[in-house]
Amino acid sequence: MNIGKRIGLKIGKATRDAFGEALLEVGRQDPNIVVVDGDVHNSTRTEYFAREFPDRFFNLGIAESNMVGVAAGLAASGKTALVASFACFLLCNAFDQLRMCVAFPNQNVKVVGSHAGISIGEDGPSQMGIEDIALACALPNFKVIVPADEHAARALTRLMLSEPGPMYMRTGRPGVPIVYEPGAAFAIGKANKLREGKDLTIVACGLMVAAALEAAYLLQQEGVEARVLDMHTVKPLDVAALEEAAVETGAIVCAEEHLLSGGLGSEVARAVAQRRPVPMEFVGLNDTYACSGTPDALLERYGLTADHIAAAARKVLSRKTC
Amino acid sequence: MEAITDIAALEQVAKRMRRIIIEITTKAGSGHPSTSLSMVELVIPLYLGGVMRHDPKNPRWPDRDRFILSKGHGAPALYTILALAGYFPEELLYTLRHIDSPLEGHPNMLRVPGVEASTGSLGQGLSQGIGHALAARLDGRDYRTYVMIGDGESEEGQVWEAAMAASKYALDNLTAILDYNKYQQTGPVARVMPIEPVRERWSAFGWHVIEIDGHDLRQVFAAYEEAKTTKGKPSIIVAHTVKGKGVRVIEQDEKRSRYHGVPLTPEEARVALEELQ
Numbered sequence: 206m207n208i209g210k211r212i213g214l215k216i217g218k219a220t221r222d223a224f225g226e227a228l229l230e231v232g233r234q235d236p237n238i239v240v241v242d243g244d245v246h247n248s249t250r251t252e253y254f255a256r257e258f259p260d261r262f263f264n265l266g267i268a269e270s271n272m273v274g275v276a277a278g279l280a281a282s283g284k285t286a287l288v289a290s291f292a293c294f295l296l297c298n299a300f301d302q303l304r305m306c307v308a309f310p311n312q313n314v315k316v317v318g319s320h321a322g323i324s325i326g327e328d329g330p331s332q333m334g335i336e337d338i339a340l341a342c343a344l345p346n347f348k349v350i351v352p353a354d355e356h357a358a359r360a361l362t363r364l365m366l367s368e369p370g371p372m373y374m375r376t377g378r379p380g381v382p383i384v385y386e387p388g389a390a391f392a393i394g395k396a397n398k399l400r401e402g403k404d405l406t407i408v409a410c411g412l413m414v415a416a417a418l419e420a421a422y423l424l425q426q427e428g429v430e431a432r433v434l435d436m437h438t439v440k441p442l443d444v445a446a447l448e449e450a451a452v453e454t455g456a457i458v459c460a461e462e463h464l465l466s467g468g469l470g471s472e473v474a475r476a477v478a479q480r481r482p483v484p485m486e487f488v489g490l491n492d493t494y495a496c497s498g499t500p501d502a503l504l505e506r507y508g509l510t511a512d513h514i515a516a517a518a519r520k521v522l523s524r525k526t527c
Numbered sequence: 528m529e530a531i532t533d534i535a536a537l538e539q540v541a542k543r544m545r546r547i548i549i550e551i552t553t554k555a556g557s558g559h560p561s562t563s564l565s566m567v568e569l570v571i572p573l574y575l576g577g578v579m580r581h582d583p584k585n586p587r588w589p590d591r592d593r594f595i596l597s598k599g600h601g602a603p604a605l606y607t608i609l610a611l612a613g614y615f616p617e618e619l620l621y622t623l624r625h626i627d628s629p630l631e632g633h634p635n636m637l638r639v640p641g642v643e644a645s646t647g648s649l650g651q652g653l654s655q656g657i658g659h660a661l662a663a664r665l666d667g668r669d670y671r672t673y674v675m676i677g678d679g680e681s682e683e684g685q686v687w688e689a690a691m692a693a694s695k696y697a698l699d700n701l702t703a704i705l706d707y708n709k710y711q712q713t714g715p716v717a718r719v720m721p722i723e724p725v726r727e728r729w730s731a732f733g734w735h736v737i738e739i740d741g742h743d744l745r746q747v748f749a750a751y752e753e754a755k756t757t758k759g760k761p762s763i764i765v766a767h768t769v770k771g772k773g774v775r776v777i778e779q780d781e782k783r784s785r786y787h788g789v790p791l792t793p794e795e796a797r798v799a800l801e802e803l804q
Binding site for chain 1: 589593635636637643644645646647648650651652653654655656657658659660661662663665666684685688689691692695696
């Protein structure tokens with residue numbers, strides 16, 4: 206993967222791999238955790254848990270609606286139920302079940318959608334979750350988490366499984382650049398400031414965090430200092446960090462591997478508009494589906510690279526009034 | 528509470544339940560009386576006849592049997608049986624659908640003691656019942672889970688996803704009850720979307736099928752007993768019922784659609800309550 210190469214970021218594991226490993230670790234400590242699968246455990250990486258705990262693992266076949274209902278029933282009888290499938294199938298196919306059986310009754314169900322974004326590559330648009338963040342944000346009581354790399358995925362999986370209530374976590378298919386040190390600190394709902402800067406703030410999540418750091422490097426060559434926030438929790442948003450960014454840097458670029466409608470950018474824009482309106486630009490999928498191709502080719506074609514973020518930054522700087 | 532097994536006494540309870548269903552839906556000015564009336568004899572043995580192990584004073588008791596009303600628009604009947612069983616005072620029934628009442632148009636498990644699932648979007652209850660049944664097995668508990676589904680509801684694909692899953696896991700601690708009242712919102716099920724052959728379909732999905740007259744309390748008790756003693760597979764009680772049972776103005780309505788989501792007028796209710804004395 207080309208993202209982060211220019212600044213020497215090493216490619217680590219996929220977030221789905223790190224999630225699967227962390228799930229197994231937590232599962233060893235907490236016998237109350239059960240996993241519900243739609244026959245994609247070797248894709249979502251719940252397979253590690255399944256192998257060690259076959260009695261606490263339920264492969265319900267290719268039936269996402271039923272899966273979510275069963276997970277809700279397990280949770281209603283006291284289990285911490287984790288349900289995992291491809292982000293698009295889980296959120297799109299079972300959205301009403303997430304609404305009625307999980308969100309509305311506030312059940313302790315953890316929803317993990319893998320193969321999110323367009324960086325899944327050649328399998329193409331039918332397999333890409335590009336609307337999952339918007340859908341998950343439209344579920345009251347849900348928290349929405351998007352880890353940027355393997356260390357983030359591990360830490361956030363542990364946190365997700367340690368607190369009650371409905372949560373959605375998005376994971377990706379390919380190995381992605383490492384932006385954190387092992388053991389870096391995370392708190393759900395608290396953004397991580399990965400780079401200080403005074404001229405503008407790039408707010409990113411998932412794979413776009415690495416692209417944002419690379420964009421900050423490009424901008425630095427031009428004498429522009431960009432702050433980079435990893436908004437790994439899209440809901441509830443860290444509004445304090447956003448307000449601080451708006452006040453201190455005066456301009457914001459949002460970057461996400463998701464449709465522009467209803468994703469991170471929409472949530473951030475609403476928060477910023479209410480508290481401290483500043484010029485904003487948005488990097489994401491602009492009302493379109495992608496196609497098949499290599500991850501790098503797709504990210505380039507659909508405008509999700511450091512260069513695109515840097516271009517958005519130049520545009521937002523030109524709109525800054527002070 | 529002491530279980531009531533005297534059939535004549537329970538038939539009086541059934542009449543009383545029907546009167547309450549008419550009273551509270553007419554007072555609310557909206558709701559689904561006819562689907563509530565068809566399920567009366569199916570829930571009485573569960574809550575009052577000793578079929579279910581439950582404790583109204585301890586509604587979250589981990590070893591309780593669970594009942595999920597998947598056809599959530601039958602909420603007036605569910606609320607009524609819960610009140611009669613002692614989960615909350617009967618006076619609360621008369622607040623049905625009021626903005627300050629926990630008794631919403633469809634059941635909300637966070638607000639009403641004894642309600643095991645928030646339903647109203649059809650097709651989802653059986654899946655949740657499977658979750659409870661699997662949890663019972665994991666925890667080594669012997670509670671049973673009952674899920675009532677509707678005939679129109681059986682048009683939802685998720686019902687059959689769940690049917691397959693319950694069969695895969697051989698959930699003999701799970702019993703489905705089909706309130707087969709033959710009508711859905713706009714007319715006869717057989718015309719809107721035929722679901723027959725019901726017995727053969729459930730049987731082909733690996734379920735033990737028990738077919739009964741759903742208004743005959745003796746048959747209902749016997750069916751629950753048969754489900755309890757059937758091992759190695761889930762059971763479904765296909766209960767033939769009459770939509771609007773006990774209220775002539777609904778029973779005589781050819782399409783039943785006039786009373787699907789509409790209560791009786793105060794005048795119709797007055798006549799119905801006299802019939803149900």
